[in-house]
Amino acid sequence: MHRVLLLAVLCSAACSTYEERIEDIHHAYYNGTPEQAVLLLEESVDDSFFDVDEDFAVLRMELSSALMAAGRHEEAGRLLAELYDELEVLDYSTDTVEDIMAFALASELQDYHASPPEKLLVNTRGMMAFLAADDLDGATVEAKRAGTTLTQADLDDQDRYDNLFVSALAGFCMDQAGRRQEADDFWNELDQNPLQPPPPGQADPEHGTILVLVELGKAPIRRELAVAIWADGVRHELRVPVLQDRDDVFTVASVVLDDVPQGRVPVALDLGAQLERRYDQELPGLLAAAATQAVARGVVSEVVSNSVSDKGDASDDIFAMAAAALTSWTLAEAQQADTRCWNLLPQSFGAMRLDVPAGQHRVSVELSGAKGHSLRFELDVRPGGTHTVYVASDVYGGFAGHKPLSEEDLTGHPAAIRALQILSSASLVNEIVD
Amino acid sequence: MLRHALLAVFLILFMACSGPTVQRGTDDPDIDQTAMSTRLDRADLEHAMDKWLTTFDASGFVHNLPSGNRTISVLEIKNETSEHIGSALRTLITSVETKLVNGGVFDVVANDDVLKSAIVQERLRGDMVDPDTMAALGKELGVNYFVHGRVGDTTEKLQDARRVQYTLFLKVTEVATRRTVFQEQIDITKQISS
Numbered sequence: 001m002h003r004v005l006l007l008a009v010l011c012s013a014a015c016s017t018y019e020e021r022i023e024d025i026h027h028a029y030y031n032g033t034p035e036q037a038v039l040l041l042e043e044s045v046d047d048s049f050f051d052v053d054e055d056f057a058v059l060r061m062e063l064s065s066a067l068m069a070a071g072r073h074e075e076a077g078r079l080l081a082e083l084y085d086e087l088e089v090l091d092y093s094t095d096t097v098e099d100i101m102a103f104a105l106a107s108e109l110q111d112y113h114a115s116p117p118e119k120l121l122v123n124t125r126g127m128m129a130f131l132a133a134d135d136l137d138g139a140t141v142e143a144k145r146a147g148t149t150l151t152q153a154d155l156d157d158q159d160r161y162d163n164l165f166v167s168a169l170a171g172f173c174m175d176q177a178g179r180r181q182e183a184d185d186f187w188n189e190l191d192q193n194p195l196q197p198p199p200p201g202q203a204d205p206e207h208g209t210i211l212v213l214v215e216l217g218k219a220p221i222r223r224e225l226a227v228a229i230w231a232d233g234v235r236h237e238l239r240v241p242v243l244q245d246r247d248d249v250f251t252v253a254s255v256v257l258d259d260v261p262q263g264r265v266p267v268a269l270d271l272g273a274q275l276e277r278r279y280d281q282e283l284p285g286l287l288a289a290a291a292t293q294a295v296a297r298g299v300v301s302e303v304v305s306n307s308v309s310d311k312g313d314a315s316d317d318i319f320a321m322a323a324a325a326l327t328s329w330t331l332a333e334a335q336q337a338d339t340r341c342w343n344l345l346p347q348s349f350g351a352m353r354l355d356v357p358a359g360q361h362r363v364s365v366e367l368s369g370a371k372g373h374s375l376r377f378e379l380d381v382r383p384g385g386t387h388t389v390y391v392a393s394d395v396y397g398g399f400a401g402h403k404p405l406s407e408e409d410l411t412g413h414p415a416a417i418r419a420l421q422i423l424s425s426a427s428l429v430n431e432i433v434d
Numbered sequence: 435m436l437r438h439a440l441l442a443v444f445l446i447l448f449m450a451c452s453g454p455t456v457q458r459g460t461d462d463p464d465i466d467q468t469a470m471s472t473r474l475d476r477a478d479l480e481h482a483m484d485k486w487l488t489t490f491d492a493s494g495f496v497h498n499l500p501s502g503n504r505t506i507s508v509l510e511i512k513n514e515t516s517e518h519i520g521s522a523l524r525t526l527i528t529s530v531e532t533k534l535v536n537g538g539v540f541d542v543v544a545n546d547d548v549l550k551s552a553i554v555q556e557r558l559r560g561d562m563v564d565p566d567t568m569a570a571l572g573k574e575l576g577v578n579y580f581v582h583g584r585v586g587d588t589t590e591k592l593q594d595a596r597r598v599q600y601t602l603f604l605k606v607t608e609v610a611t612r613r614t615v616f617q618e619q620i621d622i623t624k625q626i627s628s
Contacts, residue, residue, distance in 0.1 A: 078518075081518045085471065085472070085626075137513055137520045138518060138520065140513075140514075141515065141516060141517065141518050141520075144514075144515070144516040145516045148589060179514075
């Protein structure tokens with residue numbers, strides 16, 4: 001009976017990767033049906049909630065993106081606000097080896113842990129969602145939170161530089177809410193402010209503001225890859241998450257206001273470049289975590305193997321050997337790389353501010369790149385009012401599946417040094433087990 | 435062997451059937467007392483109302499209120515915190531209104547009517563409670579006093595605990611003189627830890 005249960009547990013431990021689990025959602029979202037993606041995600045989130053699933057947080061991050069793309073901005077904003085409160089942060093780039101090993105070797109499946117910039121992105125998108133929902137109070141709350149995150153989170157100088165868009169947007173929210181001092185606190189650290197208001201004295205009280213926010217392309221995502229590291233003539237294979245670029249269909253967005261071209265929407269945040277830089281910083285930690293799991297797997301397989309050979313009961317041998325083989329296979333599967341990350345994100349964010357006289361205006365956002373697409377908006381601008389035009393261009397780009405990956409050899413890579421040290425300790429551990 | 439198998443089946447069925455638990459506040463009043471987040475809940479709003487009413491009712495402003503000219507309106511409580519408590523503050527505005535109406539001392543102009551006013555509709559940007567706006571609103575709606583305020587916070591995080599200290603300022607401004615005739619500070623602290 002115990003063995004049957006053991007087999008069941010082992011079989012259930014082997015599971016699909018995150019990209020496989022959300023493949024249907026990718027298809028729905030990128031093929032122009034974000035509402036369908038919302039339905040699929042809501043179903044997954046509900047299942048995840050009742051199963052206390054480890055994907056719960058990251059699925060809700062995906063859901064917020066789908067809600068935004070589907071025009072359900074208020075719901076997206078509320079969801080992002082909840083996520084800010086709940087998200088746990090793990091920083092592979094700065095946490096100690098002990099922290100990472102403890103995380104990698106935890107006996108239970110781990111809840112999704114975001115990186116510090118990812119948590120800041122929750123704020124950024126929260127501001128965008130509340131602005132698009134015409135909820136300035138909600139946007140200012142997110143702006144204040146962004147200020148806290150910028151000062152308290154473990155962000156290095158480069159992270160802060162990468163996230164100047166956050167300060168620009170937070171200042172914009174505060175300025176629109178009449179909290180000019182707080183707006184200046186955000187804007188003072190910017191060399192260039194894409195959302196700068198007209199100079200004092202030149203602002204016309206009969207004018208309103210149109211904020212155009214455009215998401216372009218698809219952010220790189222994490223996928224599982226077997227990497228090889230050779231040491232002392234022995235080949236070690238580790239499964240780690242690698243960052244894979246995705247095809248960007250739309251790379252440029254231009255704005256036309258009342259049939260008058262306003263030029264390209266400037267890129268305010270190159271999220272793809274930021275994610276790649278963070279990944280390079282995290283790679284040593286990710287390899288160390290994978291090596292830790294590989295060592296643990298080796299020890300357990302050794303113990304099972306010894307246990308089988310000690311039995312000496314012929315009637316149990318076939319079952320015991322099958323269990324041992326299954327153990328080895330299942331532990332290998334269970335050592336899957338953690339490829340969870342916020343997938344439904346753009347490669348970059350663009351922002352443009354237009355100060356216009358109150359009244360009716362036509363705004364069109366022209367997307368270009370491998371394809372062309374145009375979106376038109378009719379706005380009734382009120383004096384002193386803020387109107388946000390939000391475009392998630394990647395929704396119209398299409399999706400045909402992920403590109404295949406091939407194995408990489410990281411022997412000699414500086415990021416592999418820590419992993420090699422952990423792997424070399426495996427032989428010592430095996431001697432103790434024997 | 436069969437007994438063990440049946441036990442396992444029952445165990446699996448039990449686990450599959452045990453769903454979420456739903457409770458009703460009227461059956462178990464304790465569930466209203468449990469803090470679930472660092473946002474403001476009903477218990478916090480009741481605490482704020484009690485504190486405000488106790489000092490407001492006992493204040494010199496209420497005791498020395500001149501006869502006539504007793505029209506009052508609750509204008510706005512600004513959320514300057516890093517928490518999404520807008521709906522809780524709207525509930526607080528309605529609660530203050532309810533107490534003022536039922537107290538019988540004041541004639542109350544509903545907050546909804548203030549927000550529908552053309553003056554507020556035109557002022558989409560900036561401070562709704564600046565003196566000029568309040569004066570214009572008072573004239574348009576015949577209001578002598580406005581209740582308004584703001585809530586700020588100090589948020590700190592240490593290891594697995596996060597504490598939010600709210601400070602709520604509620605005051606009454608006399609429209610004719612633009613003087614603050616009553617003000618109260620209410621402190622609320624919430625903490626969440628894992």
